[in-house]
Amino acid sequence: MNTILEALRRVGVQGRYRWIALAVFALFLPLYLVTLPASYVGGLISLKALTFLDAKLTAFALVMAALVALLAPLMLYLIRHGHRSAKSTAAGGILIGVFAPMLCCSPLLPLLMGSLAALLPALSGAAGIKVQYFIATHQTELLAAAVVLLVIALYQNARKVVQGAACRI
Amino acid sequence: MPVHTWRLALALLMAVAAPVAAGMLDLADRALPYPMPDATFTRDGQTHSLTELKDRRYMLWLVSTWCHTCIASLRVMEHARNELSRHGFQVLLVRNHDNDGAPGPDAHGFARRFAPALLDTSNWRFGEASAQMKRQLNPRQYPDIYFLVDERGLVQAVSTAPTVTLDMILDFARTKSAEGGTP
Numbered sequence: 185m186n187t188i189l190e191a192l193r194r195v196g197v198q199g200r201y202r203w204i205a206l207a208v209f210a211l212f213l214p215l216y217l218v219t220l221p222a223s224y225v226g227g228l229i230s231l232k233a234l235t236f237l238d239a240k241l242t243a244f245a246l247v248m249a250a251l252v253a254l255l256a257p258l259m260l261y262l263i264r265h266g267h268r269s270a271k272s273t274a275a276g277g278i279l280i281g282v283f284a285p286m287l288c289c290s291p292l293l294p295l296l297m298g299s300l301a302a303l304l305p306a307l308s309g310a311a312g313i314k315v316q317y318f319i320a321t322h323q324t325e326l327l328a329a330a331v332v333l334l335v336i337a338l339y340q341n342a343r344k345v346v347q348g349a350a351c352r353i
Numbered sequence: 354m355p356v357h358t359w360r361l362a363l364a365l366l367m368a369v370a371a372p373v374a375a376g377m378l379d380l381a382d383r384a385l386p387y388p389m390p391d392a393t394f395t396r397d398g399q400t401h402s403l404t405e406l407k408d409r410r411y412m413l414w415l416v417s418t419w420c421h422t423c424i425a426s427l428r429v430m431e432h433a434r435n436e437l438s439r440h441g442f443q444v445l446l447v448r449n450h451d452n453d454g455a456p457g458p459d460a461h462g463f464a465r466r467f468a469p470a471l472l473d474t475s476n477w478r479f480g481e482a483s484a485q486m487k488r489q490l491n492p493r494q495y496p497d498i499y500f501l502v503d504e505r506g507l508v509q510a511v512s513t514a515p516t517v518t519l520d521m522i523l524d525f526a527r528t529k530s531a532e533g534g535t536p
Binding site for chain 2: 228321
């Protein structure tokens, strides 16, 4: 926690990184608000999904957008200072958060698995429905996993920011 | 993250976005309209056939009880029940065969839990899909798929997610067929 706070303090003193964080939050909050309830509208990205937002999904959207908004300036800071940022965990967190609600209850997986089963008969066409059932019955856990991945990514990048500065000294 | 991982992520995003843009809501697997195949379902242990709805305008809706879209859509349809009843439009809600192998209530129990007002609505029926109905009408195992069938027994639309497509269902319920059949 101290590492994250120290890194955010170090990066945050520069005004442009604060603006980047705000811009990323403004971009990702609507994205999450529309995609998290997608499982209620057949996996579609639609403004109608907003009507199915509840307190839990809104909280997840706020937390994930905030984490991405904190992550982005750290990653940019590292890149600008010639360090490698930890992108894989962050990408995993974002992808799970965005795709899980879109894959649940939509025609996409049955279509995809049906096509794959036609190409590879050994692959059961029923696999798609099993994946959808798993996502539908574990949605909260999947979103929590996305949050955990984003927190890990935040810590990984924060550590690099702090270590990077220490190395220069 | 290596460049190829970003490409994979982009490809995944496009794989999702492209079908959406192409109209993911149209699930018809052949040219519309086409004759509704006869298929059977069970209700209270009795086997019934779609031919019982002959000469009526109806919606056959196949759902899985674990599906979020189905639950949300059932509530949306409950709100629209009076409008649908006014036009004599029939709705046959059938749980997917064996609920896709997942535990859950039967169609009647599903409605009792999430939209109890529908149980007292005369134009709504509930049942369980037979294996033959699954083979005939939902071989791809969509958790949520419906067919809009006119008085001539022709399927006029195949779609999903009434949460998004309710207007199309209502338009269909309001419209009489060109041959002027009576619902």
